[in-house]
Amino acid sequence: MKSVGEIRTSQLVSTFGPGSIMDLPELSVVIASHETWDQGRCKDITDPRLAKKLQVKRILTPPVPESYQTSGPTLPAYRFPLWFVCPECRKLGQENRFVRNLETGAYHCTCNDKKPRVFPSRFVVACPRGHLDDFPWFRFVHAGQGKEGCKGTDMYLEDNSNSGALSDLVVKCRHCNVSRSLEEAFRREGRGLLGDCKGNRPWLGQGNRVDCDQPLRAMLRGASNIYFPVASSALSIPPFSSRLHKAVAALEERLADVTSLEVLRQLMKMRSLLHELGDFAPDEVWEAIQFQRNYRLGPEQDLLYPEWQAILDGSDGSDETDFETEEMAVPGSFRSWVSRVIAVRRLLETRCLQGFTRIDQPPDPITLILKETEEDLSRISPIGKNYRPSWLPGIETRGEGIFIALEDEKVREWEARVGITSGKKMESAFRQYCEDRELTKHYVPHFPGVRYALLHSLAHVLMRQLCLESGYSHTSLRERIYARRGNNQDMAGLLIYTATPDSEGSLGGLVELAKTERIESILWNGLQEAFLCSADPLCAEHKPGMTGSLNGAACHACLLAPETSCENSNLFLDRSFLVPTVSNKDFAFFHI
Structure with a gap:
């Protein structure tokens, strides 16, 4: 097994998950299923709340080398796509149409003495159920042209x-x-040229496929x-953030027969069995x-309300290692609208990858509840072979x-x-949004309410503003909305x-801004x-439902x-909802 690149562990539960x-610099790959990971190089994450909600026995970090000097790959990946194109002669073909360099693993074309290196095709096909396959080049160019019986393999792109336009390819x-122009593959009426989805799941290994009746979509x-x-994701809160509860959660399997x-008293007397609990009373x-x-x-388990209560109750500082809060005085000019300001000096967030979708964005759990029949579950592609795995990959971030x-x-x-x-x-507008995307077939729509929209806009x-004051980039900040009635x-x-995956967490610059002044x-x-947006009055005049949007006065220039x-x-x-705008002065919550 050859090492072909590097990736941050945090990316394996987000952008570049299984x-x-x-x-990569040398080739293109699809990240393999988490079931292929070396669990000996993974570390357990003890977050009982999130594990119980997701109904998994364990949450493990991605595999990492034991030291920086350790050589060899730690994360399996498969070469994909398997069709290549020569940059000089434009020949299209799979690996058997080219010559492989055994030292580098790269493929080369023999069209001239220089033997140019070939590159993976820029085009693939996918379906709404997450299946992925090579672009069907042979079928695409022959379909409907009376040449379906052609046995030749002399294909060129x-x-x-x-200009770079698809019509030029x-x-x-x-x-x-x-x-045939490649532009036809991206037209709605041309999708029939791609054929039916074969249900290929290359991240689970070569030849892994399931039955599928979804249409294929050409994609870059x-x-x-x-x-x-x-x-x-979930925050570590009392009592789970205490040393005692962390230890009990880590020993769940060994304590199953208690x-x-x-x-328990008898087992704790035998310190070799439960020595991790030696500092605690039975x-x-x-x-x-x-x-x-x-x-x-x-x-059904609620992650948000216990967090809300824990933050309001605060930390006593006695046994908490990952949760610390400090109450701040509410600014005088905002006491009519703001009840509490709390600096969360230390927090631990666990983020866990459950699956993924392609083509369509995943429905948000805040607004859509999965019905969870087998057909409903298939709307979210599993990162492994099972829709209900025994463990899932995750990361811990401190901040x-x-x-x-x-x-x-x-x-x-x-x-x-x-x-x-x-x-x-x-x-x-939300109901129409769900109907237009046929989400009601698999989900129960739940409008979060104007309370949520108010808090979301304020966040x-x-x-x-915090980006300007703290020096943090916008992408390094996250929100967590607590809105319910x-x-x-x-x-x-x-x-x-x-929050960052670093063991020391962030630098403290955000908490300083929680001080009253x-x-x-x-x-x-x-x-x-x-009050004003650079896109006003167009931005301020926008209403939910216009152009299929769920937003009111909100655009890239303001919110x-x-x-x-x-x-x-x-x-x-x-x-x-926050302040009067040039088009609407009646709905503002704040009057400053």
Whole structure:
């Protein structure tokens, strides 16, 4: 096995997870299933809340070398695509049409004495269920031209000009002299030329395929919509962030047969079996075991409300290693609208990759609940052979953040005023959005409400302003929205945080901005910037439902954030919910 490139571990649970295509200096590969990873080089992540929600026994980090001096690859990948093109003679073919250099592994064409190196095709095909395959060059050029019986392999991808347009690329079979512009493959009416999906899953190994009846779509190998990761995340909060609960979670398998406190006492006396629990009293350990065993399993488990409570309750500092908060005074000019400002000095986030989608962006769990029949599950491609694996890959990131809670009574008054007008428009646009994409077949739509849109818009305003004040880039900040009403679980708050995989976490620059005088300035300046947008009046006049959008007054110039920073794909945003705009002065929450 040869090492062909490098990748950051954090990328393996996001952009370049199993099933994604990665361009390397020498070749193009598809990252192999997590089931092929060397688990001996992976480390366990103990996050009972996230593991129980995803119904997996373990969450493991991607494999890493034991030291920087360790040679050899740690992460399996398969060569993909398997069709190549010569940059000089434009010959198309699989590896058997070219000569391989045994030392470098590269393929070369024999069209001249220089033997130019050939490169992987830029074009592949995929289907909405995540299957991936080489572009069907032979079928595409022969279909419908009366030459389907051609047995020749003399295929070329000719470039008729220097414009780079698809219409200039022509696939030609020199054996039977038929040709076709590649532009036809990307037209809706030309998709029939590609044939039916064969259900190929190259990230699971050569020849792995399943039955599929979905239409194929021609795509560029490096297109942004060829891989959308589906991931879940959770913060480590009390009591799970304590040393005791971390130890119990790590020993879950060994503690599975402990049925009573007396059995636990006997086992703890035999220190060779449970030496990790030697610093704790048996009564405390038994209580922690019962607490974790009784924790709710499956998608019904709520990750957000316990986090909301934990942040409001704060940390006592006694046994917490990954959760520390500090209450700050609410700025005087915002006391009518803001109830709490809390600096989260230390936080630990676990992010776990569940699967991925292609072509269409993954439905957000905030707004869509998967029905979870077998057909529904197939809408999200598994990173392994099973839709319900026993373990999943994940990473831990440490950092800091600023938590802001709004006055719930003020939010309720605002909801009553806005919900019957603009709120109804946004909800109606959301229903239409789901129907247009046929999401209702596999998901139960859930409109998050105007409370969510208010907090989401405020989070984006604050992230933009925090970037200017803290020096962090916009892509290094993330949001976590706590918005709910009813069932005695009312929430109206947000967390803006930054986190890195480094063991020391971030540098503390964000927490400094949570101090009363600094956060007051940030809130004031951010809301002032939201009054006007450089795209006004067009931006301010935009309403939910226009051009199929779920946003109101929001665009790239004022509210939209990088996809890595936003938890909901830049949906449900409207700055007129925050402050008066040039087109709408009636829905503002803040009056400053």
